[in-house]
Amino acid sequence: MTSHFEQEYQSLFTEELAVAGGKQVLNDPYLHRLQRRHFYLFDVLPLFGTLAALALLAWRPPGVPELLACFAMWVVSGLGISAGYHRLFAHRSWQTTRGTQTLLAIAGAMAGQGSVISWVAMHRRHHERGDRDGDMHSPNLHGPGKRDKLRGFLHAHFTWMIAHPYPNVLRYAPDLLRERHLVSVGRRYYTWVALGFVLPALACALLERSWGGLLSGFLWGGMVRMFMLAQGIWSLNSFCHLIGRRCFVTRDRSRNIGWMAPLIFGESWHHNHHAFPGSASFGLAWYRIDPGFWFIRLLGALGLAWNIKVPSREQIDARTVTHAASWSADSQ
C-alpha cells in the first residue's frame, strides 16, 4: 500500500513525466563514447592514482596536510552527492536557497560521478525500474547461479558504467532542466572535477612549500579521496541490493547495511530509502547513523534548509514487516 507521504512524493514528478514524454532511454554511439571516456578518467584512473600513492608511501608518507585534505574533500564531495545530488535534487526531500543548491551541485560534481542532471536522471530511472528490466545497475538480473551472482555484483559495482542506456533527461529530470543555475553548473562539470584535484594539491603545496606537497596533495586529496568515495557510492548499487536486512515490502531487492552508514554518509540505509524515497532521513530513527541527514538538519538550524520531509513514526510502523515477510510479500 502506498502511504499518503509517498503519494505526495510521487506527484512531485509524475506530472513532469506526463508532459515531457519521449523516449525513456537513448542508445547513441556518441553518448556511449562519452561514457567510456568518463569511465576511464574518473572510475579507473583514481584506482591507479591510489596505487601510485601507496607505492610512494615509503618515499613520501602522507603528512597531516594530505590526510586533512583527503578527509575534507571526501566530506565535501560526499555531502555534495548525499545531501545534494541524491536527497535534494533527485528526490526533492528538502528545500534550500539557490546559492546552497549551486554549492551542493558543485561539491557533488567533485565526486566525479557525473553532472548533476544526468546523475539525477539515472538515479530516478533506478528507482522506477528497481531490480527489474531497465535498471542500469541491478546486481540481480544475471541469473540464479553463483557465477551469475558474481557477474551481477561486478556489473552493479563497476562495469555497468563503461557504457549503458542513457536515461532521457527530458523525461527524467525536466524539473532540473528548468533551473538555469543547475544547467550552468552541469555545463562546467569537468571544471568542478578538476577543481577537486587542484584545491587539495594547492593547499598541500602552500602548507608544505614544496613540489612534493603539490604531488601528494593531488594524490591523497584528489585520487585517493575520489577512489574511496566511489567505493562507497558503488557499494549502494552492489552490496545494498544483495546483502543486508529488509523490513519493508518494496518492489526492488534493496537492503540496509548499518555498519556501512558512517562510511557513506548514511546512504547505506538503502532499503529504508527505497521504501520512503521522499524522506530526507534514510536512518528513519535518531539512533541510526545518517550524516547526510544530520547535515541537512544543521542547515535547517542555520535557516538554510526547510520543508525537510520525514515520514511519521505511524507511517513507518504501518509499513514495517519482518525480514521474512518483506520477501514473501514481494514474491506475491
Ligand SMILES: [Zn+2]
Ligand atoms: Zn537502490
Ligand SMILES: [Zn+2]
Ligand atoms: Zn534515491
